[in-house]
Amino acid sequence: MDSKKLPETVTNDKFTRIPSDDLKRLLHLAYPERWRLTVALGCLVVSSAVTMSAPFFLGRVIDTIYMNPAQDFSSSLTSLCTVLCGVFLFGAAANTARIYLMQSSGQQIVRNLRESLFSSILRQELGFFDRTRTGELINRLSSDTAVIGRSVTDNLSDGLRAVAQATAGVGMMFYVSPSLATFVRTQDSLAEATQLAEERISNLRTVRAFGKELAEVEKYVEKVNHVLMLAKKEAVLRAGFFGATGLSGNMIILAVLYKGGLLMGSEHMTVGELSSFLMYAFWVGVSISGMSSFYSELMKGFGAGTRLWELLDRKPEFPLNEGVVLRPEQLKGKLEFRNVFFSYPTRKDAPIFQDLCLCVPAGSVMAVVGPSGSGKSTLVSLLLRLYDPDTGTITIDGHDVRDLNPYWLRSHIGTVSQEPVLFSCSIAENIAYGAADPSSVTAQDIHRAAHIANAHTFVQSFPQGFHTVVGEKGVLLSGGQKQRIAIARALLKNPKILLLDEATSALDAENEFLVQEALERLMQGRTVLIIAHRLSTIQNADAVAVLDQQRVVEVGRHAELLGNQQGLFRKLMEKQAFLQAAHKHVLRE
Ligand SMILES: Nc1ncnc2c1ncn2[C@@H]1O[C@H](COP(=O)(O)OP(=O)(O)OP(=O)(O)O)[C@@H](O)[C@H]1O
Numbered sequence: 001m002d003s004k005k006l007p008e009t010v011t012n013d014k015f016t017r018i019p020s021d022d023l024k025r026l027l028h029l030a031y032p033e034r035w036r037l038t039v040a041l042g043c044l045v046v047s048s049a050v051t052m053s054a055p056f057f058l059g060r061v062i063d064t065i066y067m068n069p070a071q072d073f074s075s076s077l078t079s080l081c082t083v084l085c086g087v088f089l090f091g092a093a094a095n096t097a098r099i100y101l102m103q104s105s106g107q108q109i110v111r112n113l114r115e116s117l118f119s120s121i122l123r124q125e126l127g128f129f130d131r132t133r134t135g136e137l138i139n140r141l142s143s144d145t146a147v148i149g150r151s152v153t154d155n156l157s158d159g160l161r162a163v164a165q166a167t168a169g170v171g172m173m174f175y176v177s178p179s180l181a182t183f184v185r186t187q188d189s190l191a192e193a194t195q196l197a198e199e200r201i202s203n204l205r206t207v208r209a210f211g212k213e214l215a216e217v218e219k220y221v222e223k224v225n226h227v228l229m230l231a232k233k234e235a236v237l238r239a240g241f242f243g244a245t246g247l248s249g250n251m252i253i254l255a256v257l258y259k260g261g262l263l264m265g266s267e268h269m270t271v272g273e274l275s276s277f278l279m280y281a282f283w284v285g286v287s288i289s290g291m292s293s294f295y296s297e298l299m300k301g302f303g304a305g306t307r308l309w310e311l312l313d314r315k316p317e318f319p320l321n322e323g324v325v326l327r328p329e330q331l332k333g334k335l336e337f338r339n340v341f342f343s344y345p346t347r348k349d350a351p352i353f354q355d356l357c358l359c360v361p362a363g364s365v366m367a368v369v370g371p372s373g374s375g376k377s378t379l380v381s382l383l384l385r386l387y388d389p390d391t392g393t394i395t396i397d398g399h400d401v402r403d404l405n406p407y408w409l410r411s412h413i414g415t416v417s418q419e420p421v422l423f424s425c426s427i428a429e430n431i432a433y434g435a436a437d438p439s440s441v442t443a444q445d446i447h448r449a450a451h452i453a454n455a456h457t458f459v460q461s462f463p464q465g466f467h468t469v470v471g472e473k474g475v476l477l478s479g480g481q482k483q484r485i486a487i488a489r490a491l492l493k494n495p496k497i498l499l500l501d502e503a504t505s506a507l508d509a510e511n512e513f514l515v516q517e518a519l520e521r522l523m524q525g526r527t528v529l530i531i532a533h534r535l536s537t538i539q540n541a542d543a544v545a546v547l548d549q550q551r552v553v554e555v556g557r558h559a560e561l562l563g564n565q566q567g568l569f570r571k572l573m574e575k576q577a578f579l580q581a582a583h584k585h586v587l588r589e
Pocket of ligand 1: 130344345346347352370371374375376377378379
């Protein structure tokens with residue numbers, strides 16, 4: 001059968017059958033908590049036994065009252081009730097302990113799951129993040145993990161109790177399968193809505209700048225309406241199902257009363273026996289609905305699990321911490337791109353580089369220029385091994401970066417980008433982030449780096465100095481200030497190789513001078529690849545590489561390249577000079 005034609009059936013099938021591998025994985029998660037869970041199960045047995053014996057003993061109590069109306073039954077009633085009271089207290093204590101143990105181990109399992117999931121997410125190659133939405137990952141981390149945690153503990157214990165209390169009614173469980181498929185889809189659309197909200201909130205400045213709040217609210221409303229529609233469908237199915245089970249429970253009790261009444265009339269049954277029977281019938285009803293909701297909860301667990309396992313098991317395309325580590329004296333910093341062909345994994349049909357070659361001698365400064373979109377930033381990503389070339393090699397001192405340990409590689413490459421990303425913590429912590437071991441960085445190290453990066457004065461002028469918290473992505477700082485913090489961070493890393501992306505945004509003259517001076521200090525004694533926008537940077541570089549048509553079309557010193565009348569570099573410079581002149585002209589008017 002062609003399974004492609006039946007997506008719905010396939011989805012339903014996936015969630016109505018209990019996949020044995022998934023069951024194993026769920027149980028495996030619970031393994032570290034086995035002792036606590038075993039004690040909890042013991043408590044469950046005790047409390048269930050007490051619960052199940054209650055109707056029997058309560059029947060006895062009723063019989064004691066009704067069967068001996070003439071005699072004095074108060075002493076036997078008192079002793080029976082005292083014993084029962086003790087038994088119920090014991091049962092309640094066991095139940096309390098069970099709930100506590102189940103909940104705490106559930107939380108522990110959720111915690112462990114979140115830890116491994118987060119580390120698995122952070123290990124993935126960048127291409128994975130190009131394809132996967134942030135909101136979806138956040139949803140996996142927060143809600144799916146909690147669903148799974150509940151399904152291995154709370155639900156498992158409730159479920160076991162339900163199974164123990166009623167062996168009948170297994171068939172009823174399968175009633176719920178349609179509502180399960182609906183549930184899984186509800187979760188997915190919720191993830192979509194969350195993703196939209198997350199992206200817009202984190203980029204609120206852009207939303208506000210374009211005055212798009214209302215439009216964004218409309219988009220979000222559309223998504224949550226979809227969630228609501230699915231949730232309503234689920235509610236109808238649930239309502240129908242639980243309404244039906246409630247009705248069947250009542251019908252059972254009515255039938256028992258009718259038949260029991262007749263039996264009592266013919267003196268085949270005592271009133272106590274009938275009461276016990278009724279209570280048992282009631283319990284069977286409760287247990288059946290308990291079992292069905294257990295089944296649906298467990299299925300939710302499997303649904304969430306399937307998505308989580310995928311993420312947990314996903315092997316990153318390249319390793320994080322394996323490969324060759326060079327000795328410090330082996331690392332000189334010579335960079336070479338040899339016949340590199342590259343396209344981004346999400347856009348394989350759009351080649352960025354075709355047969356690109358470029359060599360940067362150790363300790364030299366190479367400025368890269370080229371039209372927008374020519375791949376300047378991509379060169380940086382390839383050197384950092386955020387992506388691998390499709391063919392060709394990239395080497396550092398003759399070693400293919402694919403053979404080098406990516407951790408080691410990145411720890412010897414410093415980067416400062418146009419819009420440096422700072423974390424929402426203090427300035428001191430942001431600077432220390434550059435060091436291999438931030439906890440060993442002293443306040444003096446931070447102050448020294450800030451001095452060299454021309455950041456010390458402005459940081460000290462803040463009331464809280466280096467303890468000032470910079471806000472999400474550093475929004476509380478100006479562009480030039482962020483750059484200088486990023487330079488201080490790169491200084492603490494002390495890398496052999498520097499990859500710089502010069503800011504295009506116009507800084508005021510003083511800020512520009514301070515950033516420029518800090519950058520020059522940072523560049524000293526290192527191999528530098530700089531995406532250059534300023535004429536002074538291009539003029540001072542040891543060589544300039546011009547990117548165009550998916551390759552390096554010209555390399556040479558600034559003066560040499562300008563000498564080539566037909567060259568792209570000259571054209572680019574003329575255009576820039578023209579633009580600058582036009583800009584000045586506009587300003588003067
Ligand atoms: N993560 C990505 N996934 C898919 N395509 C990408 C990705 N990043 C960049 N691109 C594409 O690759 C091409 C080169 O981008 P890149 O950022 O390297 O150019 P650039 O020369 O640095 O541009 P600019 O000067 O405008 O910053 C562009 O067409 C861009 O759309």
